[in-house]
Amino acid sequence: MKKLKSALVASAMVSVLALSGCGEGRGGDATADGDGDGFGADAVIGVALPQQTSENWVLAEDLFNDGLREAGFEPIVQFANAGVIEQQNQIEAMIERGASVIVVGAVDGAQLGTQVEAARAAGATVIAYDRLLTQTPDVDLYVAFDNFQVGVLQGTALLDGLAARKGEGPWNIELIGGSADDANSTPFFEGAMSVLQPKIDDGTLTVVSGQNTFEQVATAGWLADNAQRRMDTVLAGFYADGAELHGILSPNDTLARAALTAVDSAGLDVPVITGQDSEVESVRSIMEGVQFSTIYKDTRALVAETIRQIKLAQQGESFDVNDELDNGVTGVPTFFLPPVIVTQDNAVEVFDGDPILEPVMSEFK
Missing domain, CATH: 3.40.50.2300 (Response regulator)
Structure with a gap:
């Protein structure tokens, strides 16, 4: 059993490493240039999550709060249980708080264009988490499982x-x-x-x-x-x-x-x-x-990867990407993690090891 577990983990890690080394995927060339500015270690990081419809979203809230604080950031993690309008208002409030990065797990990825445009205009980096933001050019990175x-x-x-x-x-x-x-x-x-x-x-x-x-x-x-x-x-x-x-x-x-x-x-x-x-x-x-x-789809790995990418942005460095997805307006630089089938x-x-x-x-x- 331990050998099989090791093989699964090794396979997944190889997949991630192999993907992160390439710049082409289903959407074509994927690049994400850092602007060289970065931001402070104590920056506000907004995380806008959708409704609490699965255990993974609930777990993500705790992981983002703990992981961002451990990295020295000030997290604002919120759920939009009332729907799209609530999430729009939450993102606008994060902009008002001066968030350096806004991570969005969208209720409806096509209904947040005005808010992410405002976030970018205010100097924030926008990361789509798990769900792609569509019909907007104002997305810096998409982090998800394939x-x-x-x-x-x-x-x-x-x-x-x-x-x-x-x-x-x-x-x-x-x-x-x-x-x-x-x-x-x-x-x-x-x-x-x-x-x-x-x-x-x-x-x-x-x-x-x-x-x-x-x-x-x-x-x-x-x-x-x-x-x-x-x-x-x-x-x-x-x-x-x-x-x-x-x-x-x-x-x-x-x-x-x-x-x-x-x-x-x-x-x-x-x-x-x-x-x-x-x-x-x-x-x-x-x-x-x-x-x-x-x-x-190990939520721990997805949140950890998102925080790793936030740290790259903090340092003014380019994001790590391994794909690019067309969101209807632009090609969004993407980092995919590999999912695992379970029977x-x-x-x-x-x-094994999942808490x-x-x-x-x-x-x-």
């Missing part, structure tokens, strides 16, 4: 799980998408469909409801209730005649659990279902053989 690759891993896991648990195909599946106002949702879906669409085309997979576009399957606000209501409708409309549901593509753990609740209410067998975020309840479900997979087979090894999940794994060792 969201398209997350989707690829999810699509691959769904096929692997179907083959392992449901015998030979063809298989009936349904699709769930993330919230349309989250810029991550589209690459999640597109990455998964890059794997699944060929199997739909050749008849290996059938989306029985016919709902196979992102617009049809998106889940407003990433809310579990919205996903469950849609799945209740789909199951009642297309599976009440005895059709079997073999698999569900879910973009995260919260929506996976909502879908499983709908499946249980419909009296159907448990399907193979994917997830993301490695939430405690879903990790337990995986170990119990219910949910098939999740994606591990029952490798969960103990992957979560939240390792204790859960001890229940299954």
Whole structure:
């Protein structure tokens, strides 16, 4: 087990190092020039986070507060639980406080253009955290896990799980998408469909409801209730005649659990279902053989990388980048970390050392 864990960590580190050494990605050349000015060690750093819809966002709050203080900065970390307008107001207040850097985990990445323009005009550096800021040129850096690759891993896991648990195909599946106002949702879906669409085309997979576009399957606000209501409708409309549901593509753990609740209410067998975020309840479900997979995106690593980049800005140095993404207006210099697929087979090894999940794994060792 320790050898496998070491191999996983080594593989991830190699991926990060290899990526950070290149300047080209899906978006083309990626550069981020420092302006040479820098700022003081006691600078105010604003962190604007979205609603507290997953455990990872809650963890990020503590990690940013602790990590920024340890680095000598003065952090302002806030959630926009009331939505876009609250986040707009929070960013404006951070500008008034004289923040040198504003880190934005956007509620809606397309609705903050005025605020980040004002931040840049005031001399602040703008970093998009986890979610891309779109339709604005005023973004200095995007730090995230590779969201398209997350989707690829999810699509691959769904096929692997179907083959392992449901015998030979063809298989009936349904699709769930993330919230349309989250810029991550589209690459999640597109990455998964890059794997699944060929199997739909050749008849290996059938989306029985016919709902196979992102617009049809998106889940407003990433809310579990919205996903469950849609799945209740789909199951009642297309599976009440005895059709079997073999698999569900879910973009995260919260929506996976909502879908499983709908499946249980419909009296159907448990399907193979994917997830993301490695939430405690879903990790337990995986170990119990219910949910098939999740994606591990170590929030500790993402926050640490963001703070490392802030320190580069403090010193007036160029950001480290390994990709560039088109946000609809400009190419945004990007630093991607590699996501990790987790199933029952490798969960103990992957979560070794994680302060939240390792204790859960001890229940299954």
